[in-house]
Amino acid sequence: MGVATAPSGRSGSESDRTGPGRAHWLRVARETADDLATDAVAREQAGKAPFDEVSRLREAGLLTLLIPAGLGGGGADWPTAYAAVRTIAAADGAIAQLLSCHYLLSWSVRFFTEPAHTAEIEQKSAAEQWCWGGGYAHRPLTLTRTAGGYALDGRQSHATGVLVADRLAVRAVRADTGESLAVLVDPSRHGVGIHGDADTFGQRLAAGGSLEFDGVPVAADDVLGSLTVDEAVLSPLAALTSPLRRLLSVQLRLGMAEGVLAEAREYRGAGPSPWHPDHPAGSPQDPQVLTAYGELTVLTRAASALADQAREAVHGGLVRGEDLTYDEYAEISVLVAMAEAASSKTAQESTARALDIIGARSASSRLGFDRFWRNARTHALYEPVAHQLRDVGDYYLNGAHPAFTLPV
Known part of the structure; x- marks a missing residue:
């Protein structure tokens, strides 16, 4: 396609x-x-x-x-x-x-x-x-009408990619109408402040930081359009931006899980196995290692299969275009929520248990195995799945549609 x-x-x-x-x-x-x-x-x-x-x-x-x-x-x-x-x-x-x-x-x-x-x-x-x-944060910035267009003011506490971005996409509310809008900003403009103050223990290279805007001039062409989440205005197709974004998070988690398992498999340490001193760390002869790899492989493959279903559903919704219905959107959103929950568990278990498989040598900062766990754990803190599980339960028990949301 x-x-x-x-x-x-x-x-x-x-x-x-x-x-x-x-x-x-x-x-x-x-x-x-x-x-x-x-x-x-x-x-x-x-x-x-x-x-x-x-x-x-x-x-x-x-x-x-x-x-x-x-x-x-x-x-x-x-x-x-x-x-x-x-x-x-x-x-x-x-x-x-x-x-x-x-x-x-x-x-x-x-x-x-x-x-x-x-x-x-x-x-x-x-x-x-x-x-x-950037990102379309819950707490929007303020956009004020001027003679030449608009002026952007306010602060966004955290956004991905801002330290290296050539363009920032942010959310702002018009001061005169209260309308929520997507705005494109050149970070080199006077009045734009970018601060590398995220200081997270994981995902440290995601270029996250805070943004400040002080009377930044914005041309009319840089106001992209409305970010309303009113179901009477927002079409099911436009609402797909949320599950589309969340499915990116699913792929990110699965990649982390697959990456740490692959690196642990390739690692051949000289130290003893944590369970059997007569086997080297990560030895393929160690029955405990075999069991752990088996469990984590099953977990990862199951989450991957669910992610594949969600991917096909999202792409099918995009292809349907304006013919997409509210019921179809709800089914797609719930399927993505299930993939989120499965991938979150997979990433956190795989990145933590891989350290046990390798043993005490995994604590070496030189080897860097801890980065997988720190990255997965940090991502889970920013992208919790508890509310997604509630959406799944409410949908299957009560037929309730997940709320229309736009990505942040």
Whole structure:
């Protein structure tokens, strides 16, 4: 399939499918992940803003993957983007989170903007290889009408990718009307303050930080469109931006789980097994190791199968376009919620128990196995799944539709 149908009227037509193809992008993602894996431990421990890592994504062409080929992009679809994120996450979960945020924000303009304007933005993003950061936070900024357009003021406490972004996508409320709007901001504009104050113990290379805006000039063309969540206004198709984003989180978690298990499998330590001193750490002859790998493999494969179902459902909803119904949206949203819960458990168990499989040597900072656990745990704190489980229960017990939400 080509680029999925969007409210702007662009469909997955043949003209969008003139890019290199899925096999090419999967190979590029694999090569990029292998490159990131070579120095993942050193980069994570250094904790520098990931300008170099973004350059690697840019040189590989991954930043423009979802932009139609006719506009200078990769012409790929969302299933391909999900696969790329998961592959990168197996090597570096933080860079995969940064890439996920970029994909969502750069693609979401299709939900807010007229087709011609969308094409202009995507074409410029492709030509200049923009990396997008920010997010549509619950506490919006303030947009005030001026003679030349608007002025943006306020503070956003945390957003992904902002330390390295070429463009920021944020949420602001018009001071005169109270309407919530998506706004595109050039971070080099006077009055934009970006602070690397996230200081998290995991996902340290996701370039997170806080934003401050002090009378930042915003042109009318940079106001992308409405972010209302009123069901009377928001179509089921537009509401798919939320499960679409949440499915990125699912792929991120599964990539982390697969990455730590692969690294633990490849590691051959000289120390004793934690259960059998006569076997080396991680020995394939150790029955406890075999059992642990068996359990974690089953857990990961089960979550992966559920994620595949959710991916097909989301993509099917996008292809249906404006024909998507509220009932179909609810079914898709609940399926994604189930995948979220399964992937969250998988990531946290796999990244924690892999340390036990390796044994005491996994505590070595030089080996860096702890980064998987810290990344997965940090992501779980920012993306809790308890409310998603409640949505699943309410849907199956009472037939209640999950609330319409937009991604933050």
